[in-house]
Amino acid sequence: MKKQDSSYAQLRIGFYENRFQNQTIQQLVDNFNQLANSHGWTAERSYFSMALMGEMIRRGVDVSSVVKWDDRSGQILSVRYVLVRYDEASKSLMLWN
Numbered sequence: 001m002k003k004q005d006s007s008y009a010q011l012r013i014g015f016y017e018n019r020f021q022n023q024t025i026q027q028l029v030d031n032f033n034q035l036a037n038s039h040g041w042t043a044e045r046s047y048f049s050m051a052l053m054g055e056m057i058r059r060g061v062d063v064s065s066v067v068k069w070d071d072r073s074g075q076i077l078s079v080r081y082v083l084v085r086y087d088e089a090s091k092s093l094m095l096w097n
Helices: 003-019 025-036 043-058
Strands: 067-069 076-079 085-087 092-095
Touching: 003 043, 025 043, 025 085, 043 076
Parallel strands: none
Antiparallel strands: 067 076, 085 092
16 A cells, blocks of 8 residues: 555544544444445545444454454454444444344
């Protein structure tokens, strides 16, 4: 990735991070579920997704039901975009059955 591309990506991720800071956990979950229902993929969607997952993790939401982690680096390897609900008791995302 070129430096200018990286700078643009960080700018867009920052935009979404600011937006998500003021949302409730349910609003964050609703945003995630919108991604699950979307069939297209663009760079903008990836920025949105990165910021969204980051905000949920920052708030202590257990996202392990939809995230695959790299054990060495701790980085997110992939995200399963499926419908979820938030379980308050366990503070985790649960798959809708």
